[in-house]
Amino acid sequence: MNDLTLKDILEDISSEEYEEFEKLTDIPNHRFSFRHRRKMKKILAPKQPESRYLKSLPPTKRVALIMMTILFALVSMVSAGAAINGFLRREYSDNAQFFVAYPAGSPTTIEHEYYLPNPPSGYKQSQKERLANEVITYYTNTDINKVLTFSQQVRDSFNEHFDNKRSTFEGININGHYGIYISFKNEGESFLVWDNEDYVLEISGPFTKEELINLAKSAKY
Numbered sequence: 001m002n003d004l005t006l007k008d009i010l011e012d013i014s015s016e017e018y019e020e021f022e023k024l025t026d027i028p029n030h031r032f033s034f035r036h037r038r039k040m041k042k043i044l045a046p047k048q049p050e051s052r053y054l055k056s057l058p059p060t061k062r063v064a065l066i067m068m069t070i071l072f073a074l075v076s077m078v079s080a081g082a083a084i085n086g087f088l089r090r091e092y093s094d095n096a097q098f099f100v101a102y103p104a105g106s107p108t109t110i111e112h113e114y115y116l117p118n119p120p121s122g123y124k125q126s127q128k129e130r131l132a133n134e135v136i137t138y139y140t141n142t143d144i145n146k147v148l149t150f151s152q153q154v155r156d157s158f159n160e161h162f163d164n165k166r167s168t169f170e171g172i173n174i175n176g177h178y179g180i181y182i183s184f185k186n187e188g189e190s191f192l193v194w195d196n197e198d199y200v201l202e203i204s205g206p207f208t209k210e211e212l213i214n215l216a217k218s219a220k221y
Contacts, residue, residue, distance in 0.1 A: 004092045004097070004161075005092060005093060005094055005095070083101065084169060084171060085171030085172070085179065085180055086100075086101070086177075086178025086179075086195055087099065087100065087101070087178065087180060087195065088100070088101045089169075091164065092164075094164065095162060095163055095164055096161070096164040096169070097159065097160070097161050098158075098159075098160050098162070098180070098193070099158055099159045099160075100156070100195060100200060103154075103155040103156040106154070106197070106198055107154060107155075107199070108133075108154060108156065109132075109154065110133070110134070110135050110152060110154065110199075112221040113152065113221060114135075114150075114152045114199070114201060114219050114220065114221045115150070115219070115220060115221070116139070116148075116150055116203075116215060116218060116219060117218060117220055118218055119139045119148060119215075120139075120141075120148065120207070120211070122141040122144070123139040123140065123141045123148050124141075125137060125138070126138050126140035126147075127140075133153060133156075133157040134151060134152065134153045134154070134157065135151065135152045136149065136150070136151040137149075137150045137151070138150075146205065146206050148203070148204070148207075149202075149203070149205060150201075150202070150203050150215075150219070151201070151202045152200075152201050152202075153200045153202070154200075155200055158195075158200040160193070162182055162191075163184070167182055167183065167184050167185070168182070168183050168185070169181070169182055170182075170209075172194070172209075172213060174192075174194040174213065174216045174217055175196070175216075175217055177194050177196045178194060178195055179193060179194030179195070179216070180193050181209050181213075183209070188206050189204065189205060190205075190207070190212065191203070191204040192204070192209075192212040192213065192215075192216055194216060201216065201219060203215050203216055
């Protein structure tokens with residue numbers, strides 16, 4: 001099985017952004033879209049400081065340790081396609097891919113839009129993007145310059161990559177539906193994704209797991 005690395009994913013995302021950029025005739029100073037920055041945050045979790053222990057090892061032991069790490073990564077790839085709380089999870093060397101196992105019978109377009117009736121104090125809707133198979137709503141707190149993102153995707157189009165080296169994944173339940181809580185080490189932001197059997201919904205922002213779960217449970221259409 002071929003490995004899909006973060007380099008490949010970044011190239012795809014950059015190509016999408018460049019195609020949109022090429023269409024512009026009157027080009028202002030470029031600022032990456034919320035959608036682009038949201039993708040980057042998912043797949044590029046903050047790096048940990050480089051280990052001094054590895055630097056201190058003799059060259060022969062350093063090579064042996066690196067080879068063992070590579071071997072472990074190859075062995076872990078055997079678990080590709082394993083399910084986690086209703087989602088299929090495919091492991092690559094530096095990222096995990098999530099998608100819906102059985103999307104058949106679900107809506108193929110956004111037939112009704114979900115929203116958060118009670119966003120956190122200080123957060124107001126600042127932007128909404130409507131795409132072919134996804135709606136993304138941004139709630140911004142201008143006092144602290146933080147953004148809460150709420151998205152709704154057609155189940156068949158859900159295909160997300162997350163950094164699996166510096167992230168943790170935990171199965172959760174949202175109103176009787178399967179979900180996954182994803183947290184990044186050393187960063188005060190996390191993601192919550194759940195499948196309500198019609199759409200895949202996602203909330204991300206600088207909140208605790210409990211706060212995100214409560215927000216998710218309140219989502220309506």
